[in-house]
Amino acid sequence: MGATIHDVAKRAGVSIATVSRAINNNYPVKAETREKIEKAIEELGYVPNEIARSLILKTTSSVGILVPGITNLFFPTIVEEINRTLVNNGFTMSLYSTDGNPIMEKNVIDNIISRNMDGIIAIDPSMENLDNGYFKDLSKKIPIIIINGNTNKYKGNFICYDEEVGSIEALQYLFKLGHRKIVFVRGDRSLSYDLKENLYRQFVKSNNLKYEKIISVGMGNSLEVVEKTREIFEKFLHSKENATAVFACNDLMAVGVINACKNAQIQIPQDISVIGCDNTLLSNIIHPKLTTIDLKMDEIGRKAAVEIIDMIEKKSIVNKKIVYDTKLVIRDSCGEKK
Amino acid sequence: MGATIHDVAKRAGVSIATVSRAINNNYPVKAETREKIEKAIEELGYVPNEIARSLILKTTSSVGILVPGITNLFFPTIVEEINRTLVNNGFTMSLYSTDGNPIMEKNVIDNIISRNMDGIIAIDPSMENLDNGYFKDLSKKIPIIIINGNTNKYKGNFICYDEEVGSIEALQYLFKLGHRKIVFVRGDRSLSYDLKENLYRQFVKSNNLKYEKIISVGMGNSLEVVEKTREIFEKFLHSKENATAVFACNDLMAVGVINACKNAQIQIPQDISVIGCDNTLLSNIIHPKLTTIDLKMDEIGRKAAVEIIDMIEKKSIVNKKIVYDTKLVIRDSCGEKK
DNA sequence: CAAACAATAGTAAACGTTTTCTATTCATAG
DNA sequence: CTATGAATAGAAAACGTTTACTATTGTTTG
Numbered sequence: 001m002g003a004t005i006h007d008v009a010k011r012a013g014v015s016i017a018t019v020s021r022a023i024n025n026n027y028p029v030k031a032e033t034r035e036k037i038e039k040a041i042e043e044l045g046y047v048p049n050e051i052a053r054s055l056i057l058k059t060t061s062s063v064g065i066l067v068p069g070i071t072n073l074f075f076p077t078i079v080e081e082i083n084r085t086l087v088n089n090g091f092t093m094s095l096y097s098t099d100g101n102p103i104m105e106k107n108v109i110d111n112i113i114s115r116n117m118d119g120i121i122a123i124d125p126s127m128e129n130l131d132n133g134y135f136k137d138l139s140k141k142i143p144i145i146i147i148n149g150n151t152n153k154y155k156g157n158f159i160c161y162d163e164e165v166g167s168i169e170a171l172q173y174l175f176k177l178g179h180r181k182i183v184f185v186r187g188d189r190s191l192s193y194d195l196k197e198n199l200y201r202q203f204v205k206s207n208n209l210k211y212e213k214i215i216s217v218g219m220g221n222s223l224e225v226v227e228k229t230r231e232i233f234e235k236f237l238h239s240k241e242n243a244t245a246v247f248a249c250n251d252l253m254a255v256g257v258i259n260a261c262k263n264a265q266i267q268i269p270q271d272i273s274v275i276g277c278d279n280t281l282l283s284n285i286i287h288p289k290l291t292t293i294d295l296k297m298d299e300i301g302r303k304a305a306v307e308i309i310d311m312i313e314k315k316s317i318v319n320k321k322i323v324y325d326t327k328l329v330i331r332d333s334c335g336e337k338k
Numbered sequence: 339m340g341a342t343i344h345d346v347a348k349r350a351g352v353s354i355a356t357v358s359r360a361i362n363n364n365y366p367v368k369a370e371t372r373e374k375i376e377k378a379i380e381e382l383g384y385v386p387n388e389i390a391r392s393l394i395l396k397t398t399s400s401v402g403i404l405v406p407g408i409t410n411l412f413f414p415t416i417v418e419e420i421n422r423t424l425v426n427n428g429f430t431m432s433l434y435s436t437d438g439n440p441i442m443e444k445n446v447i448d449n450i451i452s453r454n455m456d457g458i459i460a461i462d463p464s465m466e467n468l469d470n471g472y473f474k475d476l477s478k479k480i481p482i483i484i485i486n487g488n489t490n491k492y493k494g495n496f497i498c499y500d501e502e503v504g505s506i507e508a509l510q511y512l513f514k515l516g517h518r519k520i521v522f523v524r525g526d527r528s529l530s531y532d533l534k535e536n537l538y539r540q541f542v543k544s545n546n547l548k549y550e551k552i553i554s555v556g557m558g559n560s561l562e563v564v565e566k567t568r569e570i571f572e573k574f575l576h577s578k579e580n581a582t583a584v585f586a587c588n589d590l591m592a593v594g595v596i597n598a599c600k601n602a603q604i605q606i607p608q609d610i611s612v613i614g615c616d617n618t619l620l621s622n623i624i625h626p627k628l629t630t631i632d633l634k635m636d637e638i639g640r641k642a643a644v645e646i647i648d649m650i651e652k653k654s655i656v657n658k659k660i661v662y663d664t665k666l667v668i669r670d671s672c673g674e675k676k
Numbered sequence: 677c678a679a680a681c682a683a684t685a686g687t688a689a690a691c692g693t694t695t696t697c698t699a700t701t702c703a704t705a706g
Numbered sequence: 707c708t709a710t711g712a713a714t715a716g717a718a719a720a721c722g723t724t725t726a727c728t729a730t731t732g733t734t735t736g
Contacts, residue, residue, distance in 0.1 A: 017694080
């Protein structure tokens with residue numbers, strides 16, 4: 001099949017050691033010899049076997065990326081930036097989808113380790129494995145960076161988006177526009193939703209708003225979330241509670257709300273203002289363009305890649321937590337209360 | 339660092355060969371011995387080194403997936419299905435983004451080969467490498483399946499979506515609804531756009547329509563495509579040509595058209611009907627839901643994975659072309675001409 | 677009771693590299 | 707001339723597995 005270093009050595013009339021040195025450029029090789037070797041490599045179409053190399057070198061120049069799901073609109077941006085940064089630094093990325101399942105997560109990580117990968121980036125990993133210390137133990141064995149919302153609960157290498165900043169900014173923005181009846185839309189159990197709900201409740205209380213309304217739309221894949229939200233919010237609209245603004249926990253829910261309004265002939269932002277969260281691709285694509293909270297996924301992706309490369313190259317496993325503020329991005333889905 | 343088979347052997351008081359046999363279950367091992375070995379494995383937290391295994395076995399149970407770009411809405415569905423199928427069969431997936439760049443494509447493939455991966459699935463690879471025979475040569479070295487639009491130009495293992503079927507269906511659908519002034523919206527150079535444009539022209543001619551209008555919106559990432567299309571189509575709307583339907587070459591362009599109409603206070607589907615192509619997530623999410631051509635990306639993804647696994651396991655590199663028909667999915671963006 | 681065989685387990689080679697150690701050549705200095 | 711050292715290149719061990727070959731038991735059979 002493919003030529004090996006032995007074939008190259010034979011053809012060039014030198015030893016395999018010399019071929020190796022010529023390829024890796026880490027020991028002196030006579031120019032003349034080098035030429036013969038390069039010629040042989042060219043003729044044989046030789047490509048070094050990375051598997052054999054990494055067996056000795058104990059490095060594969062590759063990083064495993066864990067995501068809960070591939071179709072989640074949340075991830076393309078961050079994964080793309082991770083990939084770009086890794087590739088630019090001579091690394092390769094293997095993408096693993098865990099379905100948010102803690103067991104799957106462990107299997108996947110076993111696989112990553114047994115393949116001698118150099119590091120792991122886990123995006124929004126399961127609470128279970130965070131809580132039971134699995135990731136903490138793991139971080140002693142292999143460089144790992146975890147990307148998720150900000151909490152003080154865990155130690156280790158985390159890159160976090162602090163949703164608090166952006167969420168408060170969003171609520172204040174709505175307030176400033178004159179909105180006093182703000183609906184909060186969330187999904188099932190998730191740290192991120194709980195955090196935001198607390199902020200919402202506090203906000204209602206501290207501003208002495210008389211109106212508080214929390215709608216939960218369950219969970220599911222992207223489509224399901226949009227549809228369920230639309231359905232539930234349509235019902236809500238029929239209740240005539242006359243809320244004037246909606247704070248949705250992510251862009252998909254915000255879109256669900258927008259679609260419900262369209263069906264009910266309610267105009268956005270004239271009649272109802274809507275704020276989403278995540279600043280996914282979607283928020284720029286739909287009409288009206290969505291005012292949303294930017295998680296800075298691109299920056300975070302780049303940073304995660306840079307940090308993991310740093311840990312790999314320095315062989316130092318430090319514990320570091322880097323927090324990115326989130327920021328409200330104002331587009332066209334909010335307006336002044338009439 | 340991690341325990342090796344030698345450590346296990348020592349601890350269990352047997353030879354490494356016996357440990358290997360116990361793990362792989364391919365030779366008889368006494369129950370008693372097996373127990374000792376399993377105990378040692380457990381105690382040491384031993385995980386076999388896949389790198390060492392694959393050096394001998396020449397297989398890594400992994401498949402490299404090539405995509406032009408990660409943020410393309412076209413891919414999540416297909417990649418997810420590929421991944422699911424591979425994982426269910428004990429394989430692992432490495433995702434590589436090539437930016438549609440032929441050189442990058444070659445580099446990536448060198449990397450895949452040098453890592454002893456067992457196969458390749460290339461989604462919409464570059465025309466250059468298809469034309470210059472690179473993929474054909476490659477297919478002699480490693481199992482590879484190429485997913486793209488249907489053309490008779492290439493030989494090898496292809497899984498294709500035949501856009502012709504769905505495109506004609508779409509045009510006929512618009513015709514049946516009474517539309518005679520149909521605008522065709524496309525992007526820059528791509529086989530797929532050319533194919534559709536030809537079909538459109540033929541359709542106009544054979545139905546003796548007096549109206550033919552082709553709009554090209556250039557190229558770019560998802561957002562750029564939506565925005566450019568919106569911009570260009572808004573201008574078109576001002577031209578007062580009074581077209582009543584739009585056939586867009588993909589969902590992003592269709593959304594651009596829809597957004598343009600919304601800005602111009604033109605209602606969909608009452609005033610203008612719009613058809614997209616690809617049946618991406620987006621088409622179900624936007625409002626009104628988009629009537630579009632389904633490329634059956636989920637089926638294709640599954641099939642590609644099944645076929646590559648088959649080739650890998652049978653070690654037979656056959657040449658096979660599987661064509662999937664595309665199909666119009668009718669949702670809410672088209673209506674009868676008033 | 678010797679011969680044959682099944683069941684089990686050990687030895688060592690192999691996979692394709694990198695790198696330490698060693699050997700050779702050649703130029704320079706004493 | 708011999709001694710020294712730099713430049714270059716080869717031999718062989720090592721990485722962690724799998725497996726062909728061999729060795730040891732114990733059991734059956736003629």
